[in-house]
Amino acid sequence: MATIQIDIDDRFPAEKAIKKFKRLCDAYGIVKEYRARIEYKKPSIKMKEKLENADKRRRKTDGRTRVRSKY
Numbered sequence: 001m002a003t004i005q006i007d008i009d010d011r012f013p014a015e016k017a018i019k020k021f022k023r024l025c026d027a028y029g030i031v032k033e034y035r036a037r038i039e040y041k042k043p044s045i046k047m048k049e050k051l052e053n054a055d056k057r058r059r060k061t062d063g064r065t066r067v068r069s070k071y
Contacts, residue, residue, distance in 0.1 A: 004028065 004024045008017050025031055041049075 004030070 004021065006017055006020055006024070
């Protein structure tokens with residue numbers, strides 16, 4: 001796991017530091033990993049969810065390409 005460290009000084013506002021920290025957490029996938037570790041999911045359920053998400057992405061991109069190829 002990566003360690004996130006933000007170096008700030010007295011002139012750096014706290015709000016910006018918090019936003020920067022949140023962006024880095026998203027970039028490293030820390031929140032996603034934390035949520036995945038909260039509860040155990042059976043491998044069969046993980047695979048089912050993975051296939052459903054892939055199907056959803058596929059349908060979404062198919063809908064976009066059909067509209068563009070219409071003309």
